[in-house]
Amino acid sequence: MTRTVGVEVHDLALEVGGRMLIDGLSIDVGPGRVVGLVGPNGSGKSSLLRAIYRVLRPARGQVSVGRVPAASMSAKAFARTLAVVAQETPVDVALSVTDMVMLGRIPYQGALSGTSSADRAAAAAALATVDAADLADRTWPTLSGGEKQRVLLARALAQDGQVLVLDEPTNHLDVRHQFDLLRLVRGLEVTTLAALHDFNLAAEFCDDVIVLAAGAVVAAGRPSEVLVDEVVHPLFGVHVDHVRHPRTGALRLLLSAPDDTHDSTAVAGDIPSLTETKEYCP
Amino acid sequence: MNPTASVGRRLFSPLRSPSAGLLPSAWFGALMLVLIVFGVASMVVGVGIGSVRVPAMTVVDVVWAKALGSADSGVASNLSQIVWELRLPRVILAALVGAGLSVVGVAVQALVRNPIADPYVLGVSSGASIGAAAVIVYGSALGLGALGLSGAAFATACTSMALVYVVARRGGGGLNPLRLVLTGVVAGYVLSALTSYLVFLGDPRGAQQVLFWLLGSFGRARWSMLTFPAIVLVIVLVWLIARARAMDALLAGDEAAVTFGVPVARVRLELFAATAALTAVMVAVSGAVGFVGLVVPHIVRLLVGELHRRVLLASTLFGAVFMVWVDLAARTLASPQEIPVGILTAIVGGPLFLFLMSRKDRRVGELR
Numbered sequence: 202m203t204r205t206v207g208v209e210v211h212d213l214a215l216e217v218g219g220r221m222l223i224d225g226l227s228i229d230v231g232p233g234r235v236v237g238l239v240g241p242n243g244s245g246k247s248s249l250l251r252a253i254y255r256v257l258r259p260a261r262g263q264v265s266v267g268r269v270p271a272a273s274m275s276a277k278a279f280a281r282t283l284a285v286v287a288q289e290t291p292v293d294v295a296l297s298v299t300d301m302v303m304l305g306r307i308p309y310q311g312a313l314s315g316t317s318s319a320d321r322a323a324a325a326a327a328l329a330t331v332d333a334a335d336l337a338d339r340t341w342p343t344l345s346g347g348e349k350q351r352v353l354l355a356r357a358l359a360q361d362g363q364v365l366v367l368d369e370p371t372n373h374l375d376v377r378h379q380f381d382l383l384r385l386v387r388g389l390e391v392t393t394l395a396a397l398h399d400f401n402l403a404a405e406f407c408d409d410v411i412v413l414a415a416g417a418v419v420a421a422g423r424p425s426e427v428l429v430d431e432v433v434h435p436l437f438g439v440h441v442d443h444v445r446h447p448r449t450g451a452l453r454l455l456l457s458a459p460d461d462t463h464d465s466t467a468v469a470g471d472i473p474s475l476t477e478t479k480e481y482c483p
Numbered sequence: 484m485n486p487t488a489s490v491g492r493r494l495f496s497p498l499r500s501p502s503a504g505l506l507p508s509a510w511f512g513a514l515m516l517v518l519i520v521f522g523v524a525s526m527v528v529g530v531g532i533g534s535v536r537v538p539a540m541t542v543v544d545v546v547w548a549k550a551l552g553s554a555d556s557g558v559a560s561n562l563s564q565i566v567w568e569l570r571l572p573r574v575i576l577a578a579l580v581g582a583g584l585s586v587v588g589v590a591v592q593a594l595v596r597n598p599i600a601d602p603y604v605l606g607v608s609s610g611a612s613i614g615a616a617a618v619i620v621y622g623s624a625l626g627l628g629a630l631g632l633s634g635a636a637f638a639t640a641c642t643s644m645a646l647v648y649v650v651a652r653r654g655g656g657g658l659n660p661l662r663l664v665l666t667g668v669v670a671g672y673v674l675s676a677l678t679s680y681l682v683f684l685g686d687p688r689g690a691q692q693v694l695f696w697l698l699g700s701f702g703r704a705r706w707s708m709l710t711f712p713a714i715v716l717v718i719v720l721v722w723l724i725a726r727a728r729a730m731d732a733l734l735a736g737d738e739a740a741v742t743f744g745v746p747v748a749r750v751r752l753e754l755f756a757a758t759a760a761l762t763a764v765m766v767a768v769s770g771a772v773g774f775v776g777l778v779v780p781h782i783v784r785l786l787v788g789e790l791h792r793r794v795l796l797a798s799t800l801f802g803a804v805f806m807v808w809v810d811l812a813a814r815t816l817a818s819p820q821e822i823p824v825g826i827l828t829a830i831v832g833g834p835l836f837l838f839l840m841s842r843k844d845r846r847v848g849e850l851r
Contacts, residue, residue: 280743283742287736287739294789300788304728304739308743308744312726
């Protein structure tokens with residue numbers, strides 16, 4: 202397959218609002234890998250992603266896609282290589298779903314040319330891939346949050362690139378749709394870099410996880426090796442335990458609040474009863 | 484099948500249509516055809532009606548004869564002169580200004596990403612009014628005529644746009660939509676104050692003329708003043724249509740637009756330049772006709788959805804037709820008095836817009 206190019210970030214420095222947010226960061230996302238980006242709020246996840254997709258200009262260092270420096274690519278060529286599903290979603294545009302997905306074809310279109318049959322085919326295929334072909338004729342404002350997120354993913358797929366960048370794609374989605382969306386991404390066979398908040402989703406769907414704190418890489422590697430208490434607790438102030446899912450055998454992370462005794466021998470007897478917790482419920 | 488009746492049924496049908504507008508997208512071509520045919524018919528009617536009524540066929544004869552360069556159209560020369568020298572330039576000017584302001588409205592709403600923006604939000608009309616007021620109030624002293632009025636209005640409009648541009652760009656970066664609107668609105672107030680001061684210093688009759696000018700009129704239309712606005716309109720329209728996809732992308736947000744390979748900062752600059760140039764030209768030849776640039780893009784979006792190529796094309800035709808009828812009403816309703824065009828655009832356009840919006844809301848729920 203030719204759809205597999207990697208993304209390398211080398212010695213990146215980013216200045217945002219007069220502050221060095223990231224200084225000397227390097228990551229390597231191998232071709233075809235699905236990599237999760239994890240870190241506390243303000244750790245620089247979104248800024249790093251925005252630097253990768255060329256909304257922020259690096260103060261130093263370089264982003265390369267398929268070993269080609271991103272800065273040397275034309276805007277259109279870059280948009281044909283790397284597609285993004287960002288947090289920002291348009292709220293009230295009276296576009297049909299097809300028109301919305303068709304925006305992803307802009308890097309393939311000339312200024313005065315019409316929409317080609319290749320564009321229409323790509324948009325239809327992208328909608329089918331995210332299982333949203335039936336939404337094609339709906340208007341954007343009538344979609345639910347989960348439908349919108351799928352359509353935005355379809356829009357990114359319509360760009361027909363080799364790299365997908367996702368910034369907290371499961372925000373605002375219910376549990377089922379979080380799973381569905383990431384399973385879909387997992388099945389795409391494109392290089393994927395996704396900022397994620399949920400450790401369990403990261404563990405389940407990512408080949409590798411990169412942990413970011415204060416604009417620097419703290420740990421990187423397999424989820425089971427990286428999402429461990431020694432890494433997570435200092436950053437997030439919560440403890441993490443690894444267990445096996447009783448049915449599937451997959452890795453699951455159990456999080457516990459910092460004031461709980463973090464002792465693997467602790468028993469379940471400390472769990473407060475329903476009547477005791479009731480007073481905290483409004 | 485009668486297409487208009489069917490469009491009407493579609494418009495009033497509660498059923499969801501597959502386009503994002505009230506009209507199904509396959510109807511776009513038909514809508515354009517209807518607008519062109521209706522537009523030409525409206526212009527013929529517009530030329531025919533006035534203090535002297537000229538039958539439609541006579542209008543066609545005169546235009547035909549002139550177009551073929553033949554000296555004898557078989558029409559009495561005084562009628563021929565009324566049609567060719569007075570009415571036709573006026574109707575064409577109305578169509579040009581209606582089209583121009585509507586197109587600018589589309590561009591400026593994309594530029595500042597604000598649905599209540601109109602062509603004058605950047606302060607261009609206030610800028611133009613300084614030049615116009617100066618010529619109206621002190622023109623006789625300066626020895627300037629009608630063309631001087633347009634020239635002065637155009638000059639001060641362009642100057643004020645350059646000023647707004649410089650101020651909005653200060654602090655670096657591209658044209659930030661919010662900053663641009665604020666700069667434009669503030670500049671508009673300051674320039675209006677200067678205009679008022681000029682009028683205040685002058686004599687009362689001049690004040691009335693300035694007020695009338697500000698409300699817009701096509702009464703000064705001559706063939707010689709049509710060429711420049713027509714050329715600017717065509718250039719800006721083609722330019723904007725080439726940028727239609729970029730404007731679509733801006734609907735999805737600036738950041739998303741960047742990820743589609745759209746040079747957002749440059750597109751904003753182009754939109755600003757296009758807006759400034761076309762508005763300045765239109766205001767210079769007709770005064771500050773209000774409301775068209777705000778309401779026509781919205782009416783058109785309700786009909787055809789938000790894809791800018793469609794919105795631009797349909798707004799051009801819709802604005803032209805709308806203005807021809809408004810001008811006709813302005814000339815005839817209170818004849819022999821002439822009602823300023825700007826009064827009628829608001830009175831006719833406002834309710835029409837509210838009506839269409841209520842249809843739309845019933846169909847897809849609250850949109851904005």
